Amino acid sequence: xxxxxxxxxxxxxxxxxxxxxxxxxxxxxxxxxxxxxxxxxxxxxxxxxxxxxxxxxxxxxxxxxxxxxxxxxxxxxxxxxxxxxxxxxxxxxxxxxxxxxxxxxxxxxxxxxxxxxxxxxxxxxxxxxxxxxxxxxxxxxxxxxxxxxxxxxxxxxxxxxxxxxxxxxxxxxxxxxxxxxxxxxxxxxxxxxxxxxxxxxxxxxxxxxxxxxxxxxxxxxxxxxxxxxxxxxxxxxxxxxxxxxxxxxxxxxxxxxxxxxxxxxxxxxxxxxxxxxxxxxxxxxxxxxxxxxxxxxxxxxxxxxxxxxxxxxxxxxxxxxxxxxxxxxxxxx
Amino acid sequence: xxxxxxxxxxxxxxxxxxxxxxxxxxxxxxxxxxxxxxxxxxxxxxxxxxxxxxxxxxxxxxxxxxxxxxxxxxxxxxxxxxxxxxxxxxxxxxxxxxxxxxxxxxxxxxxxxxxxxxxxxxxxxxxxxxxxxxxxxxxxxxxxxxxxxxxxxxxxxxxxxxxxxxxxxxxxxxxxxxxxxxxxxxxxxxxxxxxxxxxxxxxxxxxxxxxxxxxxxxxxxxxxxxxxxxxxxxxxxxxxxxxxxxxxxxxxxxxxxxxxxxxxxxxxxxxxxxxxxxxxxxxxxxxxxxxxxxxxxxxxxxxxxxxxxxxxxxxxxxxxxxxxxxxxxxxxx
Numbered sequence: 001x002x003x004x005x006x007x008x009x010x011x012x013x014x015x016x017x018x019x020x021x022x023x024x025x026x027x028x029x030x031x032x033x034x035x036x037x038x039x040x041x042x043x044x045x046x047x048x049x050x051x052x053x054x055x056x057x058x059x060x061x062x063x064x065x066x067x068x069x070x071x072x073x074x075x076x077x078x079x080x081x082x083x084x085x086x087x088x089x090x091x092x093x094x095x096x097x098x099x100x101x102x103x104x105x106x107x108x109x110x111x112x113x114x115x116x117x118x119x120x121x122x123x124x125x126x127x128x129x130x131x132x133x134x135x136x137x138x139x140x141x142x143x144x145x146x147x148x149x150x151x152x153x154x155x156x157x158x159x160x161x162x163x164x165x166x167x168x169x170x171x172x173x174x175x176x177x178x179x180x181x182x183x184x185x186x187x188x189x190x191x192x193x194x195x196x197x198x199x200x201x202x203x204x205x206x207x208x209x210x211x212x213x214x215x216x217x218x219x220x221x222x223x224x225x226x227x228x229x230x231x232x233x234x235x236x237x238x239x240x241x242x243x244x245x246x247x248x249x250x251x252x253x254x255x256x257x258x259x260x261x262x263x264x265x266x267x268x269x270x271x272x273x274x275x276x277x278x279x280x281x282x283x284x285x286x287x288x289x290x291x292x293x294x295x296x297x298x299x300x301x302x303x304x305x306x307x308x309x310x311x312x313x314x315x316x317x318x319x320x321x322x323x324x325x326x327x328x329x330x331x332x333x
Numbered sequence: 334x335x336x337x338x339x340x341x342x343x344x345x346x347x348x349x350x351x352x353x354x355x356x357x358x359x360x361x362x363x364x365x366x367x368x369x370x371x372x373x374x375x376x377x378x379x380x381x382x383x384x385x386x387x388x389x390x391x392x393x394x395x396x397x398x399x400x401x402x403x404x405x406x407x408x409x410x411x412x413x414x415x416x417x418x419x420x421x422x423x424x425x426x427x428x429x430x431x432x433x434x435x436x437x438x439x440x441x442x443x444x445x446x447x448x449x450x451x452x453x454x455x456x457x458x459x460x461x462x463x464x465x466x467x468x469x470x471x472x473x474x475x476x477x478x479x480x481x482x483x484x485x486x487x488x489x490x491x492x493x494x495x496x497x498x499x500x501x502x503x504x505x506x507x508x509x510x511x512x513x514x515x516x517x518x519x520x521x522x523x524x525x526x527x528x529x530x531x532x533x534x535x536x537x538x539x540x541x542x543x544x545x546x547x548x549x550x551x552x553x554x555x556x557x558x559x560x561x562x563x564x565x566x567x568x569x570x571x572x573x574x575x576x577x578x579x580x581x582x583x584x585x586x587x588x589x590x591x592x593x594x595x596x597x598x599x600x601x602x603x604x605x606x607x608x609x610x611x612x613x614x615x616x617x618x619x620x621x622x623x624x625x626x627x628x629x630x631x632x633x634x635x636x637x638x639x640x641x642x643x644x645x646x647x648x649x650x651x652x653x654x655x656x657x658x659x660x661x662x663x664x665x666x
Contacts, residue, residue, distance in 0.1 A: 002526065002542070016604075232339050293355050
């Protein structure tokens with residue numbers, strides 16, 4: 001797979017330089033250690049929200065830095081956890097005195113490094129809460145994970161907690177809201193092709209021309225099974241069934257339906273998937289009153305998609321609808 | 334190339350159904366003939382802006398239907414011009430009494446069909462203007478075009494004319510503004526891989542693993558030349574040189590720099606390209622004061638990118654900055 005890059009070594013830093021040059025009104029960058037922060041950080045008196053993870057999932061997380069969402073994001077190397085010093089320095093820089101919520105996707109490296117950063121911050125007297133995202137119903141454990149993986153719910157949690165922090169909620173309240181979003185969300189992904197990690201230079205896995213991978217992870221790690229390629233409507237069914245049959249959905253629930261592209265799947269196809277997922281949600285008695293469709297949490301150029309359902313209540317709806325102004329998600333302002 | 338679809342025959346209609354279900358607050362669909370219109374169309378007293386073209390370039394044009402941009406968009410089959418009756422019915426439906434501007438990308442089928450639609454509309458007494466977009470400096474004529482092809486400037490023209498129409502400008506004024514955007518913009522694209530048209534089922538062209546195509550069209554039609562793959566900074570130079578050396582840029586100009594992904598190129602890579610294009614614009618004495626980075630005019634899942642430079646003045650800046658509320662472009666509201 002050819003890449004539009006100068007070298008794998010320079011990729012993340014050069015991309016970050018381009019990113020902050022393009023979005024200087026919203027985001028500023030710090031290098032050594034690397035993190036992105038709101039241009040106007042720290043925001044005094046507001047709980048700061050910090051997340052991060054390996055690069056290669058853009059626009060997550062840097063694209064979600066801005067008013068009403070993240071205060072800082074820490075990009076690791078491609079598909080590699082950021083280091084504790086990145087997280088520590090980012091959190092220190094954006095802490096406005098009301099404490100810091102760390103949103104952590106459940107991957108072993110991320111969890112360990114965010115824990116270490118939290119310890120360092122507490123030693124400095126910074127109030128810190130961590131909230132884990134593990135919404136992927138595909139597998140119990142996987143290549144990089146003990147327990148379920150954190151996927152699409154991350155984007156929703158960052159939006160909702162960001163709005164809650166902007167609304168003046170306290171650290172414990174924002175952290176508990178994040179846990180509630182995670183507990184109320186379930187996701188599942190599929191891949192039609194592998195991505196290629198720039199350093200590796202060859203596809204992460206081989207997938208025959210007539211097969212797809214059900215339950216894929218966002219680093220190309222294996223899912224549940226490989227199946228012969230099927231029509232999109234059948235694929236939608238295979239993703240929606242395990243999501244809906246898992247907790248916490250029941251007939252009559254209002255839900256947010258998030259159809260996410262893995263990077264290489266065009267909008268034309270994502271909306272075909274959305275169409276069927278919406279119908280299947282309806283058949284299960286769920287009422288889709290909010291949605292998000294697009295490539296918001298990617299795996300480089302992987303062709304594939306994920307579906308996330310989030311059970312809504314008035315609080316989640318209020319914070320989902322609240323204004324947000326980031327490079328990748330923007331409404332209401 | 335595997336596709337997340339049910340069948341090539343159903344693709345555009347099913348995708349449109351999903352699209353309007355997801356964005357019902359902004360867009361409504363009409364089938365037979367197929368077009369998308371603003372949910373609140375027609376807007377009385379406002380010049381209506383209508384565009385369209387083959388599908389496969391999403392979010393263009395349907396993603397740009399909404400307040401401050403298009404009133405209607407006509408999707409053809411993949412890489413195939415929409416028909417005159419689509420354009421005619423769409424224009425009739427969204428005409429608010431102040432006339433209709435047709436924004437036409439310079440491809441032979443689009444030009445002929447929009448001309449026929451314009452004739453039909455005039456016969457009905459509808460005031461119509463057409464404005465052609467032909468900003469691609471890569472080639473003079475091509476597979477589907479006499480003269481230069483219409484590419485990235487289309488997105489910019491739709492945004493700027495949409496804002497001008499919302500601001501109350503008259504039909505002739507909005508049409509002339511569109512022509513000015515086109516005259517002030519230059520673009521160039523490259524591809525690292527081919528896309529696959531669903532009906533064809535195989536890549537449109539073969540490109541060896543160590544080559545890229547300079548000057549590619551948005552339907553995979555040939556460009557200027559094939560070159561051995563180079564670092565992104567060199568590729569940026571090969572795109573920027575013909576753009577800048579063509580009219581109408583001179584040192585001291587304010588410009589909008591638009592780095593567009595062709596579909597299969599992730600944000601990580603687009604920002605590497607933006608970084609260098611920005612530096613090269615600066616070296617040419619151009620002042621980049623506005624930008625757009627993302628996959629806004631695609632070729633299905635093609636890996637590649639295009640660069641568009643638009644020379645700005647106070648009017649263009651004002652209408653670029655004006656609020657827009659569409660599925661794919663949204664700010665200020």
